[in-house]
Amino acid sequence: MTDTKQEIEWLAPYVxxxxxxLIDQVLRNRTRRVTVVLEDIYFSQNASxxxxxxxxxxxxxxxxxxxxxTYKQNPKVLRGxxxxxxxxxxxxxxxxxxxxxxxxxxxxxxxxxxxxxNALDLYxxxxxxxxxxxxxxxxxGISAHVQGLxxxxxxxxxxxxxxxxxxxxxxxxxxxxxxxxxxxxxEQWQMSLDxxxxxxLHWYRQIxxxxxxxxxxxxx
Numbered sequence: 079m080t081d082t083k084q085e086i087e088w089l090a091p092y093v094x095x096x097x098x099x100l101i102d103q104v105l106r107n108r109t110r111r112v113t114v115v116l117e118d119i120y121f122s123q124n125a126s127x128x129x130x131x132x133x134x135x136x137x138x139x140x141x142x143x144x145x146x147x148t149y150k151q152n153p154k155v156l157r158g159x160x161x162x163x164x165x166x167x168x169x170x171x172x173x174x175x176x177x178x179x180x181x182x183x184x185x186x187x188x189x190x191x192x193x194x195x196n197a198l199d200l201y202x203x204x205x206x207x208x209x210x211x212x213x214x215x216x217x218x219g220i221s222a223h224v225q226g227l228x229x230x231x232x233x234x235x236x237x238x239x240x241x242x243x244x245x246x247x248x249x250x251x252x253x254x255x256x257x258x259x260x261x262x263x264x265e266q267w268q269m270s271l272d273x274x275x276x277x278x279l280h281w282y283r284q285i286x287x288x289x290x291x292x293x294x295x296x297x298x
Contacts, residue, residue, distance in 0.1 A: 082275050088296045089282040089289055101281055104136075104162075105274040109267045112205075112256055113139045113186065114249060115177060115212040117224055120147035124216060126155040127246035133159035135253045138269070138277070141166045141181070141210070143173045143224070161284055164277075178227040186210040190220045190228040191248060193241050197231035200252060205260040211252050213245055 079087075090098060114132055119125040125142075132140050140163055142149050149167075151160060168176040178188055186208045189198075203209075212228060214220030219242075225231065234243060234251050243251065260267045269277070283289040 080275075082272075082279050085293055086275060086279050086282060088293055089279070089286050092286045092289075092292065093282055097285065101278060105278060106268065107136045108138050108269055108274070108277070109136055109257070109260070110138050110269055110273065111208050111265075111267050112137050112253065112260065113141060113181070113210045114253070115141040115143060115181070115188075115210055116149070117143040117174065117212060117220055118145055118147045118215045119149065119213070119245060121216055122150045122152040123155045124245045125149050126152040126160075128213065128249040129163060129165070130156055130159040131246060131250045131253060133162050135250075135257050137253055137257070139164045139166060141168075141177050143168065143177050145173055145221075147215070162281065174221065174224050175227060178224065181210045184208070187230070188212065188228040189230050189232040190214075190225050191233070191252070192220065192225070192231040193233055193236075194231055197233040200232050200234050200255060203232065203256075204263075205256050206263055206265050209256065211249075211256075213248055216245055 093101075114128065114137060116125055116128060119128070129140055132138075142165060144167065166177075166180075167173075168180075170176045181188060188210050189203075190212045191214070211232070212220055212224055214224070220228075234248060236243070242248075286292065
C-alpha cells in the first residue's frame with residue numbers, strides 16, 4: 079500500500095460518511111485537461127466568481143497571473159470554493175511568461191479570449207486536447223504580452239450591441255461548453271486514480287483538523 083492510500087485509510091474514519099461519498103463523486107467529475115488562467119483581474123468579486131465557477135464545473139486548476147494587480151479573495155462570492163481548487167501563482171519578475179511556459183511544457187494549448195473578429199469561434203473548437211483559457215482584465219482584456227505567448231485567440235459569439243461579457247460570465251460560458259463536449263467526446267478527461275487519491279488525501283487533511291497528529295500517531 080502506498081503512503082497516500084495508507085494516510086487516506088487512517089483519516090477516513092474521521093470524515094463523515096456523507097462527506098466521503100461526496101468527495102468520491104466530485105473526484106469522478108474533476109478534470110485537469112482544462113484549466114483557467116486569470117490575468118490581472120482587479121475586482122475581487124469577479125475573480126472569486128470565476129474560481130467558484132471553475133469549482134462548480136469540475137475544473138481543478140486555476141492559474142493566477144499577478145503583474146499589475148494582486149488577486150484578493152472575496153469570501154462572500156467565493157463561498158469556500160477556493161479550498162477545493164489547486165490555485166497556482168507565479169511570484170517571479172515575468173509571471174505571464176512563467177505561467178504560459180509551464181502550461182505549454184505540460185502539453186496545454188493556450189487560448190486567449192478576445193472579441194477580435196479574426197479570433198476562433200469557441201463553438202468551433204474540438205475539445206480533444208489539453209486546453210488553457212486565458213481571461214484578462216475587466217477594462218482592457220488580455221495584455222499584448224500574453225496574446226503573443228498564446229497559441230490562439232478565441233471569442234464567445236455575441237449578437238447584441240455590447241462587445242463583451244462580464245469576466246465571470248465569460249468563464250462560465252466557456253467552461254460549460256468545453257466540459258459538456260469533452261465529457262461526450264470519448265477522450266480520457268478524468269484525473270488518473272493516483273491523482274484522485276492525492277487530491278482526496280489533500281481534502282481529507284483540510285477536513286480533519288488534527289490530521290497531522292493522527293498520521294504521526296499511526297506511524298508510531
